Amino acid sequence: MAWHLARQGHPITLIDPGLEESVKRTSGDGNHLTGTHASLGVLMGNVFRRSSGRGWRLRQRSMALWPSWVCALQRQEPELILKTPLLQLADGDETLGRMRKLADTRSDCGLSLLERHQLQGVWPGITHGGLLSERDGRINPLMLLKALRKALADLPVTGVAAAVETISRAEPGQGGGWRLGCDDGSCLHQDTVVICAALNSPALLEPLGHPRPMQPVLGQALRLKITSGPTNWMSWPAVLVHRGYNLIPDGHGHVLLGATVEPGERSEPEPLQLMRHLEDSAPEWLRNAKVLEHWSGLRARPVERPAPLLERLEPGLLLATGHYRNGVLLTPATAEWVEQHLEDSLSMMSKS
Ligand SMILES: Cc1cc2nc3c(=O)[nH]c(=O)nc-3n(C[C@H](O)[C@H](O)[C@H](O)COP(=O)(O)OP(=O)(O)OC[C@H]3O[C@@H](n4cnc5c(N)ncnc54)[C@H](O)[C@@H]3O)c2cc1C
Known part of the structure; x- marks a missing residue:
């Protein structure tokens, strides 16, 4: 978001305690990573179940913006790419029926149905077909973060490596706007x-009279070494989704x-086991794979409000957080939403 706004010419101060930490996925110390560091970067914009409403519009907008974002950021990280396609496997007639409906109505979004015989090379023994989404896929979130960090260095962005502890309204006599107290004094x-600030946002909002509770939803992921089975992935999509796991x-x-x-916030070993064995449907090669890395992160899920929270709370106070399971996917559309509201807010301020 800071990158997008700075590119539009807005002077930005980016305040984040993690700004000076290197971009890497440190695992095994029992700490949860931030959502973005933990994320797998899967972009499921076109296979969204609904075909209307804000969630659908944000997804469509993000998917439309991603190619130009990637193209611009490749100047910083040439290997950053949006890898496609994404394939969802059906695990029963009901899922297959839903997929068939989506494929029929969204062929213009790149969706098509694959029969089970077409999928034997990917998932031998599959009993149903699957939904192929040509334009959905994945972006490597760590590479994305690195590219954004490098790109910020060339723009009018001031970085402050601190956590904001308080936000208060500044009196008109003090020039209006907002005062931010940071943990470095x-x-x-x-x-x-x-x-x-994801899960830390409610503590900043509550004293301003804007309660926006959020609950943490933990996610664990594994990096595996295959000891038998597919290794070159030639017939594989960029992302294969089976029983909700990527x-x-x-x-x-x-x-x-x-x-x-x-x-x-507590990781349960059982869901991790379930994931590894994909609820007993995992092929032999996956069961035998060796775990190289294991990490976890927290998603910020708004309570009793749909994710994400994109709101203009007061003049000059915007909220853009609580993306729950799709924060990477929705990054470009979120940045664009903020840009539009920032510009409205600036034009109102210049009139008053
Ligand atoms: C395991 C896992 C897998 C996921 N997979 C996907 C996926 O495949 N696709 C997808 O789209 N999404 C995925 N997500 C969700 C996605 O990662 C999040 O929605 C997204 O990264 C949230 O981004 P964010 O910047 O809002 O939050 P975060 O990445 O958590 O960043 C919050 C930032 O706020 C800073 N901060 C916190 N408190 C303060 C403060 N007081 N002052 C200043 N700064 C502060 C932190 O230092 C941090 O840098 C996944 C999440 C998890 C946990």
């Missing part, structure tokens, strides 16, 4: 503030598998 004054080829003989959806 600094106090910043800004005309406009965009809150996007399988992502990650170089020769490696695959990413995730992610669990576990309410709360």
Whole structure:
């Protein structure tokens, strides 16, 4: 978002305690990663079940914007690509029926139905077919973060490596706007503030009279080494989705598998087992795979409100967070939403 806004010429101050930490996925120390570091970067924009409403529009907009984002960011990370396609396997007649309906109505979005005989090379023994989405797929979230960090360095962006502890309204006599108290003792004054601190956002919003509770939903993922079975992934899509889990080829003989959806912050070993064996439908090669990496992260799920939270709370105070399971997918559309509301807010301020 900071990158997008700075590219439109807005002077940006980016405040985040993780700004000076290197972009990597450290696992095994018991800490949860931020949503973006933990994410698998799966972009499921066109296979969304609904065909109308805000969720559908945001997904469609993001999918339309991603190619130009990737193209611009490749200057920083030439290997950043949007890998396609995405294949969802059906696990029964009901799912297959739903997929057939989507394929029939969304062929213009790149959806088509594959029969089971066409999928034997990917998932031998599959009893039903699957839905192929030509334009959905995956972006590597760590590479994306690295590209954004590098791109920010060339733009009018001031980085502050601190956590915001308080946000308060500045009196008109003090120039209006907002005062931000940070955990390093600094106090910043800004005309406009965009809150996007995931699970830490409610604590900043509550004292301002904008309760927006969110609950953590844990996700675990694995990087596996295949010891028998497919290794070159030639016949594989960029993302294979089976029983709600994603399988992502990650170089020769490696695959990413995730992610669990576990309410709360404590990781349960059982969902991880379930994921590894895909509820008993995993092929032999997946059962035998060796775990190389195991990590977890927290998703921010708004309570009693649909994700994401995109709101203009007050003049100069925007909220853009709570993306729950689709924050990477919705990044470009979120940035565009903020840009539009920021510009409205600036034109109102210049008139008053
Ligand atoms: C295991 C897992 C797999 C996922 N897979 C996918 C996927 O395949 N596709 C997809 O689209 N989404 C996926 N998601 C969801 C996605 O990762 C999130 O929706 C998205 O990354 C949220 O981004 P964010 O920037 O809002 O939050 P985060 O990435 O959590 O970042 C929040 C930032 O706010 C900063 N911050 C916190 N408190 C403060 C404060 N007080 N002051 C200043 N800064 C603060 C933090 O340092 C952090 O940098 C997954 C999530 C998990 C956990």
